[in-house]
Amino acid sequence: ELKVEQNPLFLSMQEGKNYTIYCNYSTTSDRLYWYRQDPGKSLESLFVLLSNGAVKQEGRLMASLDTKARLSTLHITAAVHDLSATYFCAASGGSNYKLTFGKGTLLTVNP
Amino acid sequence: SAVISQKPSRDICQRGTSLTIQCQVDSQVTMMFWYRQQPGQSLTLIATANQGSEATYESGFVIDKFPISRPNLTFSTLTVSNMSPEDSSIYLCSVILAGTANYGYTFGSGTRLTVV
Numbered sequence: 001e002l003k004v005e006q007n008p009l010f011l012s013m014q015e016g017k018n019y020t021i022y023c024n025y026s027t028t029s030d031r032l033y034w035y036r037q038d039p040g041k042s043l044e045s046l047f048v049l050l051s052n053g054a055v056k057q058e059g060r061l062m063a064s065l066d067t068k069a070r071l072s073t074l075h076i077t078a079a080v081h082d083l084s085a086t087y088f089c090a091a092s093g094g095s096n097y098k099l100t101f102g103k104g105t106l107l108t109v110n111p
Numbered sequence: 112s113a114v115i116s117q118k119p120s121r122d123i124c125q126r127g128t129s130l131t132i133q134c135q136v137d138s139q140v141t142m143m144f145w146y147r148q149q150p151g152q153s154l155t156l157i158a159t160a161n162q163g164s165e166a167t168y169e170s171g172f173v174i175d176k177f178p179i180s181r182p183n184l185t186f187s188t189l190t191v192s193n194m195s196p197e198d199s200s201i202y203l204c205s206v207i208l209a210g211t212a213n214y215g216y217t218f219g220s221g222t223r224l225t226v227v
Contacts (some may be wrong), residue, residue, distance in 0.1 A: 033215060040223070042203060043154075045112075045215040051224045088153065097142055097207060099216065 002027050004091050006102030012019075013038050014110050021105045023072040023089035033090045033099065034063050043088065048080045079109045113138045113206050117219030120133035122207045124194055131190045139184035141207075145177070148221075152169050157202075158195040160187050194226045 003026040013019050023032070024045065034046040047056045049072060057064050062075045070096035072089055086106050090099040113135040124130050134143065140159055146154040157177055158166040166179040181187045191198050204219040 035218075042220045043218040045217070048215045052219075090154075098156055098159065099144070099154075099205075103153045106176070 002029065002091060002093060002100045003074075004089060004102040004106050006014045006089055006105055008105060009103055010106050010108075012110065013076075015080055016078050018078065019076050021074040021076075021087055021089075021100055021107075023074070023091075025072075025091040026071075027068050027093065027099075029091040030066075031092050032065050034072070034074055035088045035090065037086045037088065037104070039085075042087075044070040046087075047071075070090070081109050081111060083107060084109045112215070112219045113140060114204045115143055115204060115206060115217055115219040117204055120124055120220060121223040122225070124224065126195050128194055129190055130194065130205075130224060131188050131203055133188050134186070134206075134219050136185045136206055143181065143187045144198060144205040144216075145179065145187075145189045146203045146205060148203065150200070154203065155197070157189070184202045191224065194224075196226045199224055 003096050005024045011019060013105050032049040035043040036046055047063040049063060052067040054065045060077045065072045075091060084107055086104045088100045088101050088104045092099050116135045118133045122130055144159055145157040147157055148154045156169050157172045158164045158168045158179055160179045162181045162182040162184050168174060176192055178190045202222045205216045207216050
């Protein structure tokens, strides 16, 4: 059974600082996803990572995947208040396309 | 990517009653998924709904409690039956377009259910 562990669960940071959210998964996974959720809202897709060594960047966010270590990271560069949200990683594997989610990281960026 | 219309967006229901949630997709999709997100928690998959076959439920979820319909490739409903306060959650549907798992999943806007 695929398990996804995400840490930290809570992250309070100051604007302008850098930080990394970690996502470990327990078994072989074909695809790794990162989502953003604002309070009371649905999930917004950020990144899809498909292969070992994949790196994707969008603005101040950069995601990477190491399939050998079963680890994905979401790096935040020079955080701004607008990045405050909950970030989820999710993994899937096999032909059933089911997503298993981490517990989420509640990110608060303080001025 | 697909666009999903999910209804209702929120509801307050009496215990013992049932609520049916609808998801309408603007494209034909093979697979639809229903998730539950309890307050302050992550998403948990309830079931996978494929058109033309019975829904596949995850451990801890049963058809009598969460019956699902999938009459065609663009529509699905989830019913939360005989509700109790423990059913208070956000319910979300999700889809992937056939052959496009590499592009991510699309989620509906969610239904915020409060059972009193």
